[in-house]
Amino acid sequence: MNEEMIIGVKQLLETPKKIVIVPHKSPDGDAIGSITALYSYLNKLGHETTMISPNDYPKFLSWLDHTDKIINFEKQNSQALTAIDEAQIIFILDHNALHRAGDMEQQLTASDATFVMIDHHQQPDDFARFMYSDTSMSSTCEMVYHFLDQLDALDLIDQGMATSLYTGILTDTGSFKYRSTTSTTLRVAANLVDKGADSEKINRRIYDVNSPSRMKLLGVALSNLIILPEYRAAFITLTQQELDDNNFEKGDTEGFVNYALSLDDIVFAQIFIEKADESMIKTSLRSKGDFDVNKMAREHWNGGGHKNAAGGRSEASMQETVDKLISILPQYESDLKSTII
Numbered sequence: 001m002n003e004e005m006i007i008g009v010k011q012l013l014e015t016p017k018k019i020v021i022v023p024h025k026s027p028d029g030d031a032i033g034s035i036t037a038l039y040s041y042l043n044k045l046g047h048e049t050t051m052i053s054p055n056d057y058p059k060f061l062s063w064l065d066h067t068d069k070i071i072n073f074e075k076q077n078s079q080a081l082t083a084i085d086e087a088q089i090i091f092i093l094d095h096n097a098l099h100r101a102g103d104m105e106q107q108l109t110a111s112d113a114t115f116v117m118i119d120h121h122q123q124p125d126d127f128a129r130f131m132y133s134d135t136s137m138s139s140t141c142e143m144v145y146h147f148l149d150q151l152d153a154l155d156l157i158d159q160g161m162a163t164s165l166y167t168g169i170l171t172d173t174g175s176f177k178y179r180s181t182t183s184t185t186l187r188v189a190a191n192l193v194d195k196g197a198d199s200e201k202i203n204r205r206i207y208d209v210n211s212p213s214r215m216k217l218l219g220v221a222l223s224n225l226i227i228l229p230e231y232r233a234a235f236i237t238l239t240q241q242e243l244d245d246n247n248f249e250k251g252d253t254e255g256f257v258n259y260a261l262s263l264d265d266i267v268f269a270q271i272f273i274e275k276a277d278e279s280m281i282k283t284s285l286r287s288k289g290d291f292d293v294n295k296m297a298r299e300h301w302n303g304g305g306h307k308n309a310a311g312g313r314s315e316a317s318m319q320e321t322v323d324k325l326i327s328i329l330p331q332y333e334s335d336l337k338s339t340i341i
């Protein structure tokens with residue numbers, strides 16, 4: 001965060017304001033962790049703060065402080081519209097383009113609130129008055145910690161906030177595994193433990209809460225796994241029928257793509273998940289080493305993200321979508337073959 005932003009944000013928050021905080025659509029641990037921690041902080045300062053999520057958040061995060069206060073734009077639309085309409089400040093967290101807020105995009109674009117963005121994805125859109133964008137950061141939660149640090153507010157981090165921030169760092173780094181995990185990330189996590197984040201409990205509540213139907217669905221996903229060793233690639237499909245047969249709940253497929261990536265000598269993995277209600281297929285891309293899936297997601301899957309983790313969508317049928325993947329892989333063959341892991 002530059003000096004101009006620190007001074008500007010301090011000034012902005014000096015007097016009580018009406019504030020809205022927005023995570024990206026289908027929020028993950030980092031999105032929910034960062035908005036709930038920031039919500040706590042802003043409340044402590046005496047602001048009237050409303051968290052609005054474009055859609056529902058996964059159940060495995062519902063034990064985090066203040067998640068009960070998150071307004072669902074789809075289900076509590078009029079309440080959400082009023083809050084956006086009245087907002088003087090809008091914080092955009094864990095995304096950097098308003099279209100990632102789904103159906104909220106139109107209202108957000110029309111708002112004349114002061115926008116503050118805190119995000120670690122690549123290629124940010126230029127809509128925020130104050131932009132804290134750093135693609136080298138492990139997570140938005142780590143950035144919210146640095147944000148609080150720069151505003152001299154670390155003392156305000158209570159156990160609930162520490163737990164939220166630790167959760168986002170944990171989930172966005174794949175349990176401190178990805179290359180984005182720096183020594184600073186680990187120091188921040190350690191400081192959060194000192195402030196009351198219980199690492200064992202958080203890990204248990206995030207990773208040891210499988211339902212029997214999720215385990216069955218994972219079995220289906222693994223049996224659908226296709227390995228293309230000639231491209232050092234692997235992919236998984238899940239149709240709406242397969243999801244329905246296994247009582248799919250939001251968040252159930254989180255992490256499935258990593259099983260494909262965990263294969264020895266596989267550099268690139270992708271999962272395709274049919275979403276019949278949105279007439280599309282949601283896809284997640286993951287890679288090892290320097291193979292850039294952000295580029296691939298932007299070029300072919302109408303999406304984006306980071307070098308090693310990106311997402312996108314396809315409007316074609318599952319078969320056509322898989323055929324498309326097979327047809328584009330040759331373009332990446334030499335990159336895939338030369339990636340050092």
Ligand code: 5GP
Pocket residue numbers: 024121283284285302303304305306309310311312313
């Ligand atoms: P996931 O595959 O877990 O949904 O997302 C992986 C990463 O890519 C996340 O950082 C997420 O924010 C980003 N991402 C996922 N879907 C999209 C998308 O449709 N567009 C863009 N620009 N980024 C995405």
Ligand code: MN
Pocket residue numbers: 030031094120139140172
């Ligand atoms: Mn994130």
